[in-house]
Amino acid sequence: MAFVGIETGAELYRKVAEEISRLDGLVEVYGTTGQFDLMTKIRAASLDALNEILNKLRSVKGIDDIHPVTVLETFKEEHTISLELHEDFPEGRAGE
Numbered sequence: 001m002a003f004v005g006i007e008t009g010a011e012l013y014r015k016v017a018e019e020i021s022r023l024d025g026l027v028e029v030y031g032t033t034g035q036f037d038l039m040t041k042i043r044a045a046s047l048d049a050l051n052e053i054l055n056k057l058r059s060v061k062g063i064d065d066i067h068p069v070t071v072l073e074t075f076k077e078e079h080t081i082s083l084e085l086h087e088d089f090p091e092g093r094a095g096e
């Protein structure tokens with residue numbers, strides 16, 4: 001698994017996000033503030049497979065630079081969402 005910070009030009013930000021969202025192996029794509037315009041999470045079966053995905057990212061028009069960070073160990077990863085009601089919306093979702 002790897003996280004990749006992506007730098008794009010402001011005018012191509014959304015187009016790049018939509019295009020890379022279609023790539024196999026990218027399991028999450030986020031628009032972010034800070035050093036990177038986009039942040040992605042990649043899952044690959046091997047380092048060779050990860051390298052192939054990174055090369056595909058490098059070839060996308062509008063990507064100025066990528067900054068991959070390979071995960072060595074995972075200390076916590078959750079895939080559940082709390083179903084507790086939020087105090088701002090005691091009846092559930094807003095507007096219900």
